Amino acid sequence: MKQKGTLLNTMGIDLTRTSFDEIGEEHVGSSLETPLREDAFAMTDELKIELIEKHFREIMNILGLDLSDDSLKGTPHRVAKMYVKEVFSGLNPKNKPAAKLFENKFKYNEMLVEKDITFHSHCEHHFVPIYGKAHVAYISNGHVIGLSKINRIVQYYAKRPQVQERLTMQIGNELKSALGTEDVAVIMDAYHMCVSSRGVQDTNSTTVTSFYSGKFEREEQSRNEFLNYISLEK
Numbered sequence: 001m002k003q004k005g006t007l008l009n010t011m012g013i014d015l016t017r018t019s020f021d022e023i024g025e026e027h028v029g030s031s032l033e034t035p036l037r038e039d040a041f042a043m044t045d046e047l048k049i050e051l052i053e054k055h056f057r058e059i060m061n062i063l064g065l066d067l068s069d070d071s072l073k074g075t076p077h078r079v080a081k082m083y084v085k086e087v088f089s090g091l092n093p094k095n096k097p098a099a100k101l102f103e104n105k106f107k108y109n110e111m112l113v114e115k116d117i118t119f120h121s122h123c124e125h126h127f128v129p130i131y132g133k134a135h136v137a138y139i140s141n142g143h144v145i146g147l148s149k150i151n152r153i154v155q156y157y158a159k160r161p162q163v164q165e166r167l168t169m170q171i172g173n174e175l176k177s178a179l180g181t182e183d184v185a186v187i188m189d190a191y192h193m194c195v196s197s198r199g200v201q202d203t204n205s206t207t208v209t210s211f212y213s214g215k216f217e218r219e220e221q222s223r224n225e226f227l228n229y230i231s232l233e234k
C-alpha cells in the first residue's frame with residue numbers, strides 16, 4: 001500500500017488562484033463539509049433510485065449502448081440502487097452509525113490504535129473509486145468505543161463522493177466528538193482510480209493524508225508512537 005506516498009497538507013489550501021477545472025483535476029476539495037443542498041433528503045430513496053435510473057439509462061443511450069441487450073438491460077437500475085443504497089449512502093445522516101461509549105478506566109491515558117481499516121470511496125471530481133487503508137488512533141480519557149464502531153464511522157464518511165483530505169478530516173472530527181477527546185489521529189493511504197486509470201495513468205502511487213489533533217498535534221512523541229504502530233514514514 002505504500003509505494004510512492006504523497007504527503008498532502010490537509011489545511012490551508014489556497015484556492016484563490018485556482019480555477020474550478022484545476023480544482024477537479026488536482027483533487028482539491030473546497031470545504032470541510034460535504035457540499036449538500038438544504039433539500040438533499042426531501043425525496044425518498046425510492047424516488048431517487050427511480051430518477052437516477054432514468055438519467056443513467058439516458059447516459060448509456062447517448063453513448064450508443066443497446067439497452068435491449070440482456071446484459072445491459074438491468075444496468076441503469078443496478079447503478080441507481082448502488083448509488084443511493086450503497087456507495088453514496090453516507091450522504092444521508094439517517095445512516096450515520098451511533099457510537100456507544102464504554103467506561104474503561106484501565107485504558108485511561110493509553111493510546112488505542114486501529115490500523116488497516118479497508119475503505120472504498122469515490123472521487124467527487126470523476127465519480128471513480130478511491131480505495132485504501134485508514135489508520136486511526138486516540139488517547140483514551142477513560143472512555144472507549146467498540147472497534148467495529150470506528151470501522152463503521154470510516155465507512156460512513158467513505159460512502160460519499162469525496163476528496164481524500166475532507167474524508168480524513170471528517171473521520172477525525174467525528175471521532176473527536178464521539179470519544180469526547182481532542183487526542184485523535186487519522187492517516188489514510190489510498191489509490192485513486194482517476195490517477196491510475198486515466199489522466200497521468202500512474203498505477204503505483206498512493207496518496208497519504210493525515211489528521212492530527214490534541215496531543216498528536218502538539219507532541220512529536222505521540223505522533224511517532226502512532227506512526228511506529230502503523231510503520232509509515234515519519
Ligand SMILES: [Zn+2]
Pocket residue numbers: 027123124125126127128194195
Ligand atoms: Zn478524480
